[in-house]
Amino acid sequence: MENYILKTENLNAYFGTNHIVKNVNVQFKPNHVVSVMGPSGCGKTTFLRCLNRMHELTPGTHTEGKILMHGKDIQDLPPILVRSKIGMVFQQPNPFPNMSIYDNVIAGYKLNGVQLNKDDRDQIVQDALTRAALWDEVKDKLGHRGAFISGGQQQRLCIARAIALKPDVLLMDEPTSALDPKSTSQIEELIQKLKQNYTVIVVTHNMHQAKRISDYSAFFFLGELVEYGVTKEVFDGPADKRTRGYISGDFS
Numbered sequence: 001m002e003n004y005i006l007k008t009e010n011l012n013a014y015f016g017t018n019h020i021v022k023n024v025n026v027q028f029k030p031n032h033v034v035s036v037m038g039p040s041g042c043g044k045t046t047f048l049r050c051l052n053r054m055h056e057l058t059p060g061t062h063t064e065g066k067i068l069m070h071g072k073d074i075q076d077l078p079p080i081l082v083r084s085k086i087g088m089v090f091q092q093p094n095p096f097p098n099m100s101i102y103d104n105v106i107a108g109y110k111l112n113g114v115q116l117n118k119d120d121r122d123q124i125v126q127d128a129l130t131r132a133a134l135w136d137e138v139k140d141k142l143g144h145r146g147a148f149i150s151g152g153q154q155q156r157l158c159i160a161r162a163i164a165l166k167p168d169v170l171l172m173d174e175p176t177s178a179l180d181p182k183s184t185s186q187i188e189e190l191i192q193k194l195k196q197n198y199t200v201i202v203v204t205h206n207m208h209q210a211k212r213i214s215d216y217s218a219f220f221f222l223g224e225l226v227e228y229g230v231t232k233e234v235f236d237g238p239a240d241k242r243t244r245g246y247i248s249g250d251f252s
């Protein structure tokens with residue numbers, strides 16, 4: 001059995017006839033943090049959204065090739081299952097603003113029509129908030145609205161909401177770019193802890209962040225994955241001249 005949790009085979013993604021992600025072959029191992037980097041518009045977000053079948057939610061899109069999760073083609077699995085096993089956190093924290101903190105954490109179960117008894121719900125909420133390093137800050141105000149906490153706390157709440165569904169992989173699309181430096185370092189620290197239990201794939205424009213948090217780095221250019229390897233090696237001695245140019249700031 002190969003030691004990967006998620007693998008793409010000749011993955012291509014389109015918006016209409018625009019070919020955005022081009023023939024990407026990559027494997028993600030368990031318990032790793034992976035940074036996805038590259039210039040603006042090179043297809044990082046589109047790639048990420050393919051990995052949990054969110055790309056197909058946009059009308060006019062399609063994908064070709066395969067994505068295997070634990071060896072199974074995700075196209076053969078129910079999208080709800082794929083999106084719970086491969087959770088997503090966005091650039092802008094997006095808790096459901098009118099729901100309580102508690103209901104935000106458990107929201108995925110309600111949306112998926114899963115009935116749980118109160119003890120199980122309470123346990124899932126406490127466990128997810130603890131893993132998202134938010135429990136101590138909100139345990140006395142679980143009934144407060146999710147919109148009434150700081151931006152950094154909202155982002156950790158969104159991470160808790162994804163964790164509550166017991167994922168294997170967490171996709172994060174520039175998760176700190178809307179946050180202040182203190183909240184950013186809390187999220188970076190959290191990502192380091194999360195890899196004990198999950199594989200975390202993070203799109204980032206911040207190369208310092210990529211170096212700090214990731215074990216592996218992927219560099220995209222015009223929709224192609226041009227370099228993928230151990231982060232230190234990618235930064236210290238990039239094999240591809242396009243990666244070298246990006247890292248040295250020749251273009252952004």
Ligand SMILES: Nc1ncnc2c1ncn2[C@@H]1O[C@H](COP(=O)(O)OP(=O)(O)OP(=O)(O)O)[C@@H](O)[C@H]1O
Nearest residue numbers: 015018020038039040041042043044045046047058
């Ligand atoms: N909803 C959409 N409809 C049509 N084309 C889109 C849509 N979203 C993105 N694209 C196209 O796909 C290309 C890649 O976009 P994507 O957001 O994946 O890039 P990115 O590398 O994440 O960019 P950035 O770093 O600026 O966020 C863009 O150039 C854009 O033209």
